[in-house]
Amino acid sequence: MILTLTDVTKSFGALKVADGVSFSVPQGQALGIIGPNGAGKSTLFNLITGNIAPNSGRITFLGQDVTQRPAMARVRMGVGRSFQIPQPFEGLTVYENLAVAASFGQGRSEAAVTEDCIAILRDTELLRLANTQAGALSLLDRKRLELARAMATGPKLLLLDEIAGGLTEGECQALVATIKGLHARGMTIIWIEHVLHALTAVVERLLVLDFGKVIALGAPTEIMASKEVREIYLGMEA
Template sequence: MSQLLAVNHLSKSFGAVVVANDLSFSVTEGEAVGILGPNGAGKTSLFNLLTGALRADNGTIEFCGKDITHTPAALRCKNGIARSFQIPKPFVGMTVFENCLVAATQAAGLRGARARQHAIEVLNDTGLIDKANHHAGKLTLLDRKRLEMARALSTRPSLLLLDEIAGGLTEAECQTLISSIKKIQSAGTTIIWIEHVVHALLAVVERLIVLDFGKKIAEGDPQTTMAQDAVKAVYLGVE
């Protein structure tokens, strides 16, 4: 499998607050990588840097072998990077279906009936089809999170960035989520998943990256990474 994403010496700070500190890692095609770290470790900022919502101070990002460090957000999404927002950002004046249609037409580049068909398929897969005509602004938090996932999938991503989508789910819902993420991965989509619900994360990912203050403090096989002292110290608060 070839390398899909390569992050080299990425740095970003807001004044004294460092959200990415000389961060380097890579992701191969088809892989599922988990990102752990305490609040404020720079996890969501990392996603913002990857999607282009934030510009890096230093370092480069390569996607599909191309340097995308200075590529605008819209183009990165068209090229295959999609994300879900930790705090859902639905298009509140639109229906659930229309939210997905934005992604299908603008990012996936589909037109007319094909775009509509794709949005319908995604809604079927994510269990939102019965709410297709609901106003996105009136959804419950859980459905908003589902919509985040559906909208990201409607872009036909090759790299899917999931930002804390398991929070607040019941155990049964969590299992459904796990199996649907596994299905997305087995269909060929590469996944990077930020999650505090560790057992859900560990059920899916093959590799873990642990961040603290924007710095990578551990990386590797999930079980051995979780067992490292440095990880226990910052993440679980164990001395």
């Protein structure tokens, strides 16, 4: 397993945002995470990346206990993440944004990461925009750049946080095709998303969170057919 969470709990005062969360992700798999707003999805990502520490439980990555390791150490180990709202360095070019992420995330010089950055630009369909300032990009290309910057850190595990949000149907399909291509080449992915058809086009399993608890975990068709999941996530009586 590339990642395992064992009985992970996190509270902010009386509010329990992760309640005994346990699951594993095999190498090369794509796992989708769904749940209503406030279910604890972003908190779960922050626990995996080390941006916040759990109150109890254990997190292992590549067989090593990383529960108390800081976020930068996990990046250097191979945990990459995109954010829901892209925030590139707008005054830098697309290529420069990748070079900064690669140098910082991998601890290598800009010259040493040049070929990697060019390959990532090609994979994310941004090569044509390599010399364009990030502040001038469309929403779709800003999303692509957010994905590319996460890839530039050299991840073995890629966390995607609602990367399809706000896109048109055509733009969403284009981004899904890019993510499918990365996954087809062996990238392990955990993806939080409200756009369900985008998510189910890529992932092999779905995990459902509600009030910080894992409610269900299984194949997408099985999960979406669940009466409990439809009532919790879709807000309707099954």
